[in-house]
Amino acid sequence: xxxxxxxxxxxxxxxxxxxxxxxxxxxxxxxxxxxxxxxxxxxxxxxxxxxxxxxxxxxxxxxxxxxxxxxxxxxxxxxxxxxxxxxxxxxxxxxxxxxxxxxxxxxxxxxxxxxxxxxxxxxxxxxxxxxxxxxxxxxxxxxxxxxxxxxxxxxxxxxxxxxxxxxxxxxxxxxxxxxxxxxxxxxxxxxxxxxxxxxxxxxxxxxxxxxxxxxxxxxxxxxxxxxxxxxxxxxxxxxxxxxxxxxxxxxxxxxxxxxxxxxxxxxxxxxxxxxxxxxxxxxxxxxxxxxxxxxxxxxxxxxxxxxxxxxxxxx
Numbered sequence: 277x278x279x280x281x282x283x284x285x286x287x288x289x290x291x292x293x294x295x296x297x298x299x300x301x302x303x304x305x306x307x308x309x310x311x312x313x314x315x316x317x318x319x320x321x322x323x324x325x326x327x328x329x330x331x332x333x334x335x336x337x338x339x340x341x342x343x344x345x346x347x348x349x350x351x352x353x354x355x356x357x358x359x360x361x362x363x364x365x366x367x368x369x370x371x372x373x374x375x376x377x378x379x380x381x382x383x384x385x386x387x388x389x390x391x392x393x394x395x396x397x398x399x400x401x402x403x404x405x406x407x408x409x410x411x412x413x414x415x416x417x418x419x420x421x422x423x424x425x426x427x428x429x430x431x432x433x434x435x436x437x438x439x440x441x442x443x444x445x446x447x448x449x450x451x452x453x454x455x456x457x458x459x460x461x462x463x464x465x466x467x468x469x470x471x472x473x474x475x476x477x478x479x480x481x482x483x484x485x486x487x488x489x490x491x492x493x494x495x496x497x498x499x500x501x502x503x504x505x506x507x508x509x510x511x512x513x514x515x516x517x518x519x520x521x522x523x524x525x526x527x528x529x530x531x532x533x534x535x536x537x538x539x540x541x542x543x544x545x546x547x548x549x550x551x552x553x554x555x556x557x558x559x560x561x562x563x564x565x566x567x568x569x570x571x572x573x574x575x576x577x578x579x580x581x582x583x584x585x586x587x588x589x590x591x
Contacts, residue, residue, distance in 0.1 A: 278444070278445070279442035279443055280416075280442055280443070281417070281438075281440060281441060281442045281443065282381075282414050282416065282438040282439050282443070282473075283310070283311060283312050283381040283439060283440060284312050284417070284442075285414075285416075285417035285418070285420035285421055286312060286379055286381070286420050286424060286436070286438050287313060287314070287315040287316065288312075288315060288421075289420060289421045289424035289425070290302060290313065290315065290316040290349065290424065291315050291319050291320075292421075293424060293428060294316055294320050294323065295319075297347065298323075299345065299346050299347050300346075300349065300428065301323045301324070301325070301341055301346050301348050302316045302317070302320075302323065302324050302325070302348070302349045302351065303324075303325045303327055303334050303337060303338055303341075303348055303349070303350045304327065304334075304350075304351045305326075305327050305328065305330065305331045305351075305352040305356060306327070306328050306329050307351070307352055308324075308326065308351075310353070310381065311352065311353075311379070311381045311438075313349075313351045325337070331352055331356045331357070331360050331361045332361050332363075334350050334352070334361075335350055335361045335364035335365055335368060335369065335376070335378075336364050336368055338350040338369070338378075339364075339369050339376055342369075342374040342375040342376045343372075343374055347375060347377065348375075349377045349379050350377070350378050350379065351378075351379040351380075351381065352380065353381060353382040353383075353394060353396070354380035354381065354382055354383035354384075354396030354399045355382075355393070355395070355396045357378055357380035357396075357399070357435075358378075358396065358398075358399040358403060358435075359396075359398070359402065362402060365378065365403075365433075369433050370406040370408045370409050370433050371408075373408045373432055373433065374432075374433065375431055375432060376434075377427045377428070377433075377434045377436060378403075378433070378434065378435050379436045379438060380396065380399060380435065380436065380437055381438040381439070381440060382394060382396070382438075382439070382440045383395075383399055383437050383438065383439060383524070383525075384397065384439060384474075384524035384525060385397065385524055385552065385557045385562070385565045385566065385571065386439060386474065386524065386562035386565065386566065387440050387557075387562075388441070388560065388561055388562045388565065389559050389560065390559070391557065391558060391559035392558055395556070395557040397525055397526045397552045397556070397557060398525070398526050398529065399435075399437065399525070400413070400435075400437065400501055400523075400525050400529065400530040400531070401525075401526065401528060401529025401530055401533070402529075403502075404501060404502050404529060404530070404533075404534065405529070406433075408432055408433055409433050409434075409435055410427075410430060410432060410433065410434045410435070410455065410500070410502060410503065411434075411435045411437070411500065411502040412434065412435070412436050412455070412499060412500055412501075413437040413472040413499055413500075413523075413531075414436075414437075414438070414473070414499055415443075415446050415471075415472070415473060415476035415477070416477075417443070417445065418449060419447045419451075419453060419497075419499060420438065422453035423436060423453070423499065424436070426453060430455060437473065439474060439524075441474065441562050444477060446461075446476050446477040446480060446497075447461070447476075453499070455500050455503075456500045456503040456504075456505055457500070457505055457508070458470070458496045458497065458498045458505040458508040458509075459497040460495075460496050460512075461480060461495045461496065462483050462493070462494055462495040463494055464483065464487075464491075464494040464516070465492050465494075465516060466486075466491050466516060466518070466584060467491070467494070467516050467517070467518040467519065467520060467580055467584060468493070468494045468495075468496060468512045468513070468515075468516045468518070468519045469482060469493050469494065469495045469496070469519075469520045469521075469522060469580065470498050470509075470519060470520070470522070470531070470535055471495065471496070471497060471498065471521070471522040471523070471531075472497065472498050472499060472501065472523050472531050475522035475523055475524055475550075476495075476522075478571065478572060478576060479495045479522050479573075479576060481573035482573040482576035482577050482580065483495045485573055485574075485577050486577055486580055491580065491581075491584065493580060494515075494516060496508070496512065498535075501530070501531055501534055502534070504534050504538055506538055509535060509538060509539060509542075509543075510539075510542055513539060513545050517545055517546075517587045518545060518546045518547075518548075518583035518584055518586065519535065519539065519545065519546070519547045519548070519583065520547075520549075520550060520579045520580050520583050521535050521536070521547065521549045521551070522550045522551070522579075523550070523551045524551070525552060526551060526552045526553075526554060527549040527550075527551040527552065527553060527554070528554055530551060532549030532550070532551055533549075535547060536549065545587070546583045546586035547583070548579045548580075548582050548583045548586075549579075550570065550571065550575055550576055551571070552569055552571075553569075553570070555569075557569070
């Protein structure tokens with residue numbers, strides 16, 4: 277199966293949409309080869325701005341372009357796109373609700389050998405707490421095209437989380453994409469696995485492994501972390517009675533935090549979170565790091581069994 281990194285799909289999507297919409301402009305902080313905005317720069321050099329190693333300036337400039345009627349995409353690595361420029365995003369973009377699209381590549385543990393300093397494991401948490409911010413985490417390359425289209429169509433700030441690692445297609449071609457609406461990829465009655473990003477593929481593998489043990493798991497791709505599809509979560513919680521979340525991010529403040537918070541208030545039930553367990557990463561190959569930090573189908577199987585045990589324990 278052909279694999280493509282979501283950052284590469286992002287670069288191609290920018291070119292495709294840039295041909296149709298002259299108001300799309302792209303900014304980068306001297307990392308265009310890595311974020312793949314170089315593809316846009318080569319096609320539309322007059323609409324591309326290399327801001328240098330000056331991320332705060334890039335966000336302020338993007339805000340100004342948005343206020344002038346353009347649709348700016350500001351791109352850099354996840355650690356720089358959120359933590360280094362938090363004040364500019366908060367006050368110049370989110371507070372003013374300007375139409376800026378922040379596209380962060382190299383997120384999660386699969387940044388790999390670059391190590392902890394470059395592995396953004398808290399970026400969703402930082403963006404999720406900001407009012408007016410929409411957060412999208414596409415599962416594969418095909419969905420990244422849809423996510424970029426949806427970001428352009430949405431009037432307001434968007435945080436688009438992309439990865440370095442090439443991943444296989446897991447969302448069937450032709451599957452509709454709507455902001456704020458989860459996608460049910462597999463139906464099961466025993467528990468629900470809710471995933472985002474590359475963990476969607478891991479969740480589908482885990483569901484197949486659980487089925488061999490007689491456990492039927494539903495799998496959902498929650499590509500939009502904010503706004504959360506609460507209606508879907510309640511419906512599936514009623515149908516299954518137990519939930520596992522799967523994300524390439526800290527379990528604090530990301531997908532797992534959002535789902536647990538929502539269900540605790542609206543339909544309490546067992547929720548087991550699979551993700552980075554409140555720690556920094558380290559240097560290593562993506563495969564080795566996914567294994568070490570428990571972001572594997574096998575880990576999801578264990579989490580599913582834990583959720584079922586909690587579900588069936590005496591009240």
